[in-house]
Structures are given as C-alpha cells and as structure tokens.
Amino acid sequence: MKIFRGFKHPGLAPECAVTIGNFDGVHRGHQAMLALLSAEAAQRGIPTCVLTFEPHPRDFFAEKFKKPELAPARVGTLRDKLSQLKLCGVDQVVVLPFNAALASQSPEAFIQDVLVQGLGAQYILVGDDFRFGAQRAGDYAMLDAAGQRQGFDVARMNSYEVHGERVSSTTVRAALTAGDMAAAAQMLGHPYTISGHVVHGRKLGRQLAESAPGASDGFRTLNLRFNHWKPAASGIFAVLVHGLDAQPLRGVANLGIRPSLDPNDVNGGRVLLETHCLDWPAALGGEGAYGKIIRVELLHKLHDELKYDSLAALTAGIAQDCDDARAFFATYTETRRQTTRDRI
Numbered sequence: 001m002k003i004f005r006g007f008k009h010p011g012l013a014p015e016c017a018v019t020i021g022n023f024d025g026v027h028r029g030h031q032a033m034l035a036l037l038s039a040e041a042a043q044r045g046i047p048t049c050v051l052t053f054e055p056h057p058r059d060f061f062a063e064k065f066k067k068p069e070l071a072p073a074r075v076g077t078l079r080d081k082l083s084q085l086k087l088c089g090v091d092q093v094v095v096l097p098f099n100a101a102l103a104s105q106s107p108e109a110f111i112q113d114v115l116v117q118g119l120g121a122q123y124i125l126v127g128d129d130f131r132f133g134a135q136r137a138g139d140y141a142m143l144d145a146a147g148q149r150q151g152f153d154v155a156r157m158n159s160y161e162v163h164g165e166r167v168s169s170t171t172v173r174a175a176l177t178a179g180d181m182a183a184a185a186q187m188l189g190h191p192y193t194i195s196g197h198v199v200h201g202r203k204l205g206r207q208l209a210e211s212a213p214g215a216s217d218g219f220r221t222l223n224l225r226f227n228h229w230k231p232a233a234s235g236i237f238a239v240l241v242h243g244l245d246a247q248p249l250r251g252v253a254n255l256g257i258r259p260s261l262d263p264n265d266v267n268g269g270r271v272l273l274e275t276h277c278l279d280w281p282a283a284l285g286g287e288g289a290y291g292k293i294i295r296v297e298l299l300h301k302l303h304d305e306l307k308y309d310s311l312a313a314l315t316a317g318i319a320q321d322c323d324d325a326r327a328f329f330a331t332y333t334e335t336r337r338q339t340t341r342d343r344i
Contacts, residue, residue: 001082001085001086001090001091001092001093002091002092002093003082003092003093003095004092004093004094004095005095005097006094006095006096006097007094007096007114007118007119008118012092012094012119012120013046013047013049013091013092013120014120015046015120015121015122016041016046016047016048016049016091016092016119016120016121016122017037017040017041017044017046017047017048017049017121017122017123017124017125018037018048018049018050018051018115018119018121018123018124018125019033019034019037019048019049019050019051019124019125019126020050020051020052020124020126020130020132021050021051021052021126021127021130022052022053022056022057022169023050023052023081023084023085024056024072024074024075024076024081024169024172024173025075025076025081025084025169025172025173025188026076026081026084026085026088026188027167027168027169027172027187027188027189028160028162028167028187028188028189029127029159029160029166029167029168030088031088031189032157032160033125033127033157033160034048034050034085034088034089034090035088036125036155036157037123037125038089040123040125040155041091041123044122044123046122046123047091047092048089048090048091048092049090049091049092049093049094049119049121050085050090050092050093050094051093051094051096051114051119052081052093052094052095052096053095053096053097053098053102054078054095054096054097054098055097055098056071056072056074056098057098057103058070058071058072059071059072059098060098060099060103061103064100068230071230072169072170072173072230073173073176073177073230073231073232074226074228074230074231074232075169075172075173075176075192075232076194077194077195077196077226077227077228078095078227079195079196079227080193080194080195083195094119096114103134104134105133105134106133106134106137107132107133107134107137107138107142108133108138108146109133110132110133110138111138111142111143111146115152116150116152121152122152122153123152123153123154123155124143124147124152124153124154124155125154125155125156125157126140126143126154126155126156126157127156127157127159128140128156128157128158128159130143130156140154140156162186162187167187171187172184172187172188172232173232175187176192176232176233177232177233179233179235179301179304181233181237181298181299181300181301184233191240191297191298191299192233192297192298193295193296193297193298194224194226194255194273194295194296194298195224195293195294195295195296196224196225196226196273196293196294197224197291197292197293198222198223198224198289198290198291198292198293198294199223199224199225199290200223200290201221201223201272201274219276219315219318219322220276220277220280220286221274221275221276222241222244222251222274222275222276222277222289222294222296223272223273223274223275224272224273224275224294224296225270225271225272225273226255226270226271226272226273228271229271230271231255231256231271233255233298233301234255234256234304234305235254235255235256235301235302235303235304235305236252236253236254236301236302236303236304236305236306236321237252237253237254237255237298237299237300237301237302238250238251238252238299238300238302238324238325238328238329238332239251239252239253239275239296239297239298239299239325240296240297240299241275241277241294241295241296241297242294242295242296242297243292243293243294243295244277244281244284244289244292244294245281248297249277249278249279249281250277250278250279250325250326250329251275251276251277251278251296251325252275252276252278252302252318252321252322252324252325253273253274253275253276253296253298254272254273254274254305255271255272255273255298256271256272256305257270257271257272257305258272258274258305273296275296276318276322278322278325278326278329299328299332300328300332302321302324302325302328
C-alpha cells in the first residue's frame with residue numbers, strides 16, 4: 001500500500017476508485033465499504049484509493065474556536081488507521097492535512113481540484129451521511145450530479161448494522177468510553193488494538209516489587225505513546241501483546257495520563273499505554289524491547305485510572321491488577337478453548 005501526504009505527487013495512480021472519510025477505527029462498516037470499493041475497482045481495472053484527513057476536521061475546529069469539547073475522542077492513531085487500511089487491501093491512501101484552506105474550500109472546488117484533477121477519480125463511493133466542502137454544503141446529490149456531467153460514477157452505501165445497531169466511529173467510541181471492550185470488538189471485527197514503537201520512560205516500574213535492591217526486575221513496562229490527547233478508551237486493561245515473542249504475551253496495561261506519577265516525568269502530560277507482561281520474556285532482558293514495534297490488544301477493562309498517594313500504594317495496586325488480569329485470562333482462555341471445541 002502506498003501512502004501519500006497530499007495529492008500533488010508523481011507516484012499517485014492517474015486514475016482510481018476512491019472513498020472518502022476519517023476512517024477512525026476502520027470498523028466493520030468501513031471494512032464492508034472497502035470490500036465494495038475493491039470489487040468496483042477490479043471491474044474497472046484501476047487501483048483503490050482512500051482519501052482521509054489528519055487532523056480530524058473536528059480537531060481543527062476545536063483548536064480554531066478554542067473549544068476542546070468539539071474534538072471527538074480518538075479511536076485509533078494514524079499508524080493504526082493505516083495498518084488497518086493495508087489489511088483491507090487498499091492500494092493507496094492520500095492523507096490530506098485538514099487546515100484553513102481545506103475547511104474554506106467550496107464543494108465544487110473540492111470535486112474539481114481534489115477528486116477530478118488531483119486523484120483522477122473514476123468511481124467514488126461514499127457513506128449515507130457523507131457531507132463535504134465548506135460548511136458541509138456538499139452532499140451525495142451534488143457529487144452524483146457532478147459525476148454525470150464529468151463522466152465519473154458515484155455510489156452511496158447504506159449503513160452497516162450489527163444486531164440492529166448502526167456501526168459507526170461514534171458507536172465504537174461510545175463502547176470504548178464505557179469500557180465495553182466486547183461490544184467494541186464486535187463492531188471493529190477484532191479486539192481493540194493500539195500499536196507503536198516501545199519508548200523509554202522513567203523506568204520506575206521495574207524498581208517496584210523488584211526481587212532484590214538494584215535487580216530492576218519488578219513491574220517492567222512497555223511504553224507506547226498514543227498520539228492524540230483524547231483517547232476514546234482509558235483505564236486499566238487485561239491485554240495481549242504481539243511482536244515480542246512467537247506467541248502473544250498476557251499482560252495488564254494502563255492507558256491514560258498516569259495520575260500517580262510526577263508531571264515532570266519524561267512522558268509527563270502525554271497519553272501513554274504502559275503494559276506490564278505477566279510473563280516477561282527472558283531473552284529481552286531489561287532493555288531488549290525498546291524501539292520494537294508491538295501491537296497491544298485491549299481485551300477487558302479492569303477499572304478506571306486511580307491516583308495512588310505513595311509508591312507503596314501504587315505497588316500494591318499494580319499487584320492487584322496483575323492478579324485480576326490473571327483471573328480474567330483463566331476465564332478467557334477457557335472460553336476460547338470451548339469455542340474451538342464447539343466449532344470442531
């Protein structure tokens with residue numbers, strides 16, 4: 001999959017089948033749309049293209065009007081969005097910076113400058129609630145009329161439903177905010193996942209509950225930065241970690257701002273996913289995970305973030321979270337085995 005920042009690039013295909021959206025979470029509704037896009041592109045012998053935006057348009061307006069409440073909670077980072085689009089078989093992704101120029105562009109100019117001249121769109125697939133252009137003045141009818149005049153096809157896909165409920169980024173956000181990871185996984189088509197490079201922190205966790213002074217073998221953590229200030233999910237979770245061993249590693253993770261730590265911490269003020277593996281791979285030692293790209297599946301929420309008044313209280317809290325995660329995995333593993341037996 002090719003990724004482009006903007007559409008003024010010689011590597012872009014001269015013609016394409018395109019769909020447009022924020023694709024936050026790349027949920028099952030998105031996946032169904034991308035499957036249809038691929039089928040239509042294959043019939044025409046042209047590549048598929050996803051046109052998406054960064055930052056999210058509502059993030060832009062939240063900053064412009066100094067109203068943070070306008071910004072939506074973010075399901076996934078740009079990295080995770082691109083990873084999921086690649087898994088869906090998309091040929092190229094164009095990431096447009098959503099800025100003042102794009103926000104003020106008329107729907108007619110967007111069609112002509114971006115879709116026709118910029119992307120060479122031959123087929124355009126949009127959702128049933130699609131709006132575009134300044135003041136969201138453009139809609140499906142306007143786009144379809146332009147296609148009839150200029151010779152490109154336009155189609156609209158109806159909502160995708162699971163158990164009678166429309167699947168959208170909004171409903172996924174709501175499930176994650178409520179800590180309902182099973183509902184989120186059902187709408188996403190897979191467990192909610194965050195990926196990224198393991199970065200350095202204060203290395204405080206390894207000093208907590210260490211086997212001997214200076215052993216640094218306590219609660220060692222894998223730190224991933226969530227590059228948005230407002231994640232849809234937050235709290236303490238039972239997780240599976242992929243990318244460090246041949247098999248996924250069980251763990252417990254904190255997603256949030258870690259209220260118990262010093263704000264002057266190297267990652268202070270950042271949203272961080274801190275994961276402690278219940279069984280640390282000996283081959284990694286103390287430093288072997290840094291720089292590696294890992295993928296963390298958040299399977300079950302244990303509780304919201306808590307602020308502890310001392311390191312002793314923090315240590316006891318983490319120990320309890322580890323016990324609770326082990327209890328979850330005992331049930332989770334048994335359920336997975338039962339499901340496998342049922343299929344056989």
